[in-house]
Amino acid sequence: MINQDDEFLGVDKNSGFALRVIILSIPAGLIFLILGLCDILSTPLAALSYICILFFNTVFLMPISTELQQIKKYILSLSSGASEEKELSNLTEKETRDLTAAINSMHKFWVAKTGTLENRTLSDAAVLDTLPDPLMMINQSYNVIGANLAARRLFETDLNGKDIKNFIQDTKFNTTLSKVLNNESKQEELNLCLSTQKEKPKFYVRISTIPWFAKGEIVAVISFYDLHKALQLEQMQQDFVANASHELRTPLSIISGFIETLQTTAKDDEKARDKFLHIMQEQTSYMSALIENLLSLSKIELSINTPPEDKVNINGIIREIKSALEIKLKEHHLELSTRFARLPHIIADEHQITQVLQNLMDNAVKYASDNSVISVITAKINEIPKNRYYEVAEGETVEISISNSGVTISKEDLNRLTERFYRLQEHKNKNIKGTGLGLSIASQIIKRHRGNLIITSENGLTTFKIYLPLKL
Ligand SMILES: Nc1ncnc2c1ncn2[C@@H]1O[C@H](COP(=O)(O)OP(=O)(O)OP(=O)(O)O)[C@@H](O)[C@H]1O
Ligand SMILES: [Mg+2]
Structure with missing residues (x-):
């Protein structure tokens, strides 16, 4: 920032203005010196003429210098985030007016470009947040540069700028990550169990390097795929098959037991035969209800997305x-x-x-x-x-x-x-x-x-x- 004490008549004291005026006046000064030495001009008149030249040079250079000074302040205020100011419309010199117009149009261009980039960054972050699986970006120093919503939820904190090793203390994960960060491998995959989690979910983790043309600070992307749900689904299916076969096996074994009894011990016992046949009938209708319900369930599962x-x-x-x-x-x-x-x-x-x-x-x-x-x-x-x-x-x-x-x-x-x-x-x-x-x-x-x-x-x-x- 420019301090008011550093200025004289709107000109920065450190700008070299006085030196410039003196240098510009040297040729005229030399001429007046020679004229004085040759007695063509008297010394007081030569000195007076030189002072006049100094004065005119100052008057001539002053407006440009003060306006340049104003432009300098203006650029500094723009670069510190201020929006365009109208004050500079009072410039008198054509060059400084043109310079200001050029600065304004460059500023407008960058403001528009920054806006577009900001919007794109926001929409990229929003897209990443819609991903159901956790994902995070890491730099060379193992710090998290970005994390989507699923990742923030998984670790229950804002991960940005923090060391990944604070969240994942798994030796295999850390050595694999080092391998990718040290460029020894482009992509690595591993299974990971986050012990900090209450339910201990198991993840399939993929660590990949960023292609060179997309690289900024980000060096690697870590994506987590929840195996817990898949394992749970698998378990449910296994349980279902086990339950269904158990439910079918029970009536089947009852029926086959009665058939055996009817063929042997109760062969000629009419009363027992009627009773057993009745039970067998009950068991068969139970089995057919069971099969019908199982078929219903699988039909509903097929229709679930229609x-x-x-x-x-x-x-x-x-x-x-x-x-x-x-x-x-x-x-x-x-x-x-x-x-x-x-x-x-x-x-x-x-x-x-x-x-x-x-x-x-x-x-x-x-x-x-x-x-x-x-x-x-x-x-x-x-x-x-x-x-x-x-x-x-x-x-x-x-x-x-x-x-x-x-x-x-x-x-x-x-x-x-x-x-x-x-x-x-x-x-x-x-x-x-x-x-x-x-x-x-x-x-x-x-x-x-x-x-x-x-x-x-x-x-x-x-x-x-x-x-x-x-x-x-
Ligand atoms: N209205 C109800 N009042 C009290 N208990 C019920 C009622 N409905 C269901 N139940 C309980 O819930 C259980 C499961 O019901 P569900 O309808 O799934 O099977 P189910 O009736 O045993 O067999 P299914 O419907 O295949 O003949 C029943 O066995 C019963 O114990
Ligand atoms: Mg029922």
């Missing part, structure tokens, strides 16, 4: 299911009361929605205590309650509540009710038949429709609330 297109009348479906359940209701002395709101048709998969309502109303009848009332109520509400695992649809929605009295289901059991093959011990003990797949089918279908299923159980009253959006 948006449904049917126009579905929810109240109509409930009425049909109710009349199909009449016999069972009578058998258990149950009453099924319905209260319908005026509902528009919803856009959904008619077959699948029928399956959901059938499974839930069937459950209500199956698990209600005898001589009680089951209630089914429909309503139109404004939004679907949030789901922890997926994003529900927005906008108006149909709510179907199905309640029955019976056991109070504990919180732990409520959380596991939609798991495949999960059944309450009370119902297994009472020998109520079921595959344990009905609710998991229903919840998968509801997920496909981006709706929600909320189950509550209090004072012996269990309520299943199904939310289905009017349209997806």
Whole structure:
């Protein structure tokens, strides 16, 4: 910054202005000296003439110098981030006016360019933030130069400028990173377990160098792929196959046991034969229900990414299911009361929605205590309650509540009710038949429709609330 004390008449004292005036006046000074020595001019007149020359040179150079001084201040203020100033419009010299115009146009150009670059940097950062997998950029000194949102979330901190070794203390990772940073390898991959994490997720990590033409300070990019989810999915599939085969093996072994008994010990026992055949029939229908449900589940999984297109009348479906359940209701002395709101048709998969309502109303009848009332109520509400695992649809929605009295289901059991093959011990003990797949089918279908299923159980009253959006 220029200090006011360093100026004289608007000219910087250190600018060499006086020297320049003196140097410019030397030729004239020499002429006056010679004229004086040759007695052509008297010494006082020669000195006076020289002083006049000095004065005119000063007057001539002063405006340019002061205006250059102003321009210097102006450039300094622009470079310190100030926007263009209008003060410089009072310049009198053409050269300084042209110079200022050139500076202004250069400034405008750089401001525009910086704006474009800033926007691009922001949008690049936003794009990186949308990536589901953590990603970070490292410089030669192992410092993090940039990290996307997933990476910041993973390490629960702002990583910028910090040493990567503070976050990942894994010897294999560090030696691999050194290899890449020291240019011994262009890309390295390894499995990494972050011990700082509560659930110990396992990552597949890729460390790659940046191509030379894109290099700034960044030397390497580290991307993390969550193996935890993939391993969990694999485990779930293995469990599912194991459970399904176990569920099928049990009735099969019962049937083959009875066949053997009928062929040997009970060969001529008519009474035992009838009893065994009845059990065998029960087991076969259980097996066919199981196979049907398993096929249903795999069909729903196939349809999960296809948006449904049917126009579905929810109240109509409930009425049909109710009349199909009449016999069972009578058998258990149950009453099924319905209260319908005026509902528009919803856009959904008619077959699948029928399956959901059938499974839930069937459950209500199956698990209600005898001589009680089951209630089914429909309503139109404004939004679907949030789901922890997926994003529900927005906008108006149909709510179907199905309640029955019976056991109070504990919180732990409520959380596991939609798991495949999960059944309450009370119902297994009472020998109520079921595959344990009905609710998991229903919840998968509801997920496909981006709706929600909320189950509550209090004072012996269990309520299943199904939310289905009017349209997806
Ligand atoms: N309305 C309900 N009241 C009380 N418990 C219920 C109710 N609905 C389901 N359950 C419990 O949840 C378990 C799982 O239900 P789900 O419908 O998935 O299987 P299921 O009824 O046993 O067999 P499936 O539906 O294949 O015949 C049931 O076994 C039962 O213990
Ligand atoms: Mg069921």
